[in-house]
Amino acid sequence: MQQDVYDTPVPPPAPVQPIPYSHKTHLALGLQCEGCHTNPDPGVLMTYPATSTCMKCHANIAKDKPSIQELAGYNESTTPVPWVRVYTALPGTGYSHQKHLDAGMTCEMCHGQVAQMDAM
Numbered sequence: 662m663q664q665d666v667y668d669t670p671v672p673p674p675a676p677v678q679p680i681p682y683s684h685k686t687h688l689a690l691g692l693q694c695e696g697c698h699t700n701p702d703p704g705v706l707m708t709y710p711a712t713s714t715c716m717k718c719h720a721n722i723a724k725d726k727p728s729i730q731e732l733a734g735y736n737e738s739t740t741p742v743p744w745v746r747v748y749t750a751l752p753g754t755g756y757s758h759q760k761h762l763d764a765g766m767t768c769e770m771c772h773g774q775v776a777q778m779d780a781m
Contacts, residue, residue, distance in 0.1 A: 675780035676745040680728050688776040694768045704759025709744050712736035747781045748772070 687697075697710035712735045723729045735742050750756045761771075769775060 676747060678745055678780075679743050680731055683779040684775045684781065685777055685779050694775070700758050700762065702759075704757045704762075707758050709742070712739075712742060 694707075697714060698707040700707050712732060715732055716736045719729050719732060724733070732742065772781070775781070
């Protein structure tokens with residue numbers, strides 16, 4: 662079937678990440694976006710969590726899983742996990758998460774129902 666030019670495009674598949682991660686699982690535990698993704702000045706990019714943040718729980722939780730052992734290896738070597746960025750702004754586009762957060766926007770307004778996603 663030919664796609665009409667006015668049809669909503671189908672989102673691309675989630676990129677393969679170096680370690681499997683489910684936002685759905687973690688948010689169901691009551692974690693909040695800003696607890697892991699900080700927004701340092703000037704507020705342009707939200708950061709990926711440091712492995713030490715993950716290891717606060719995973720030193721004891723699911724520590725025998727191969728993916729958590731891999732995470733622990735990154736943490737021990739102080740090497741950041743080479744996460745694949747999911748969202749990028751178009752070249753020449755000025756964007757600030759901070760301005761949007763200050764305006765009362767929530768993460769879900771742009772990123773969708775992350776709490777229901779196993780993969781972004």
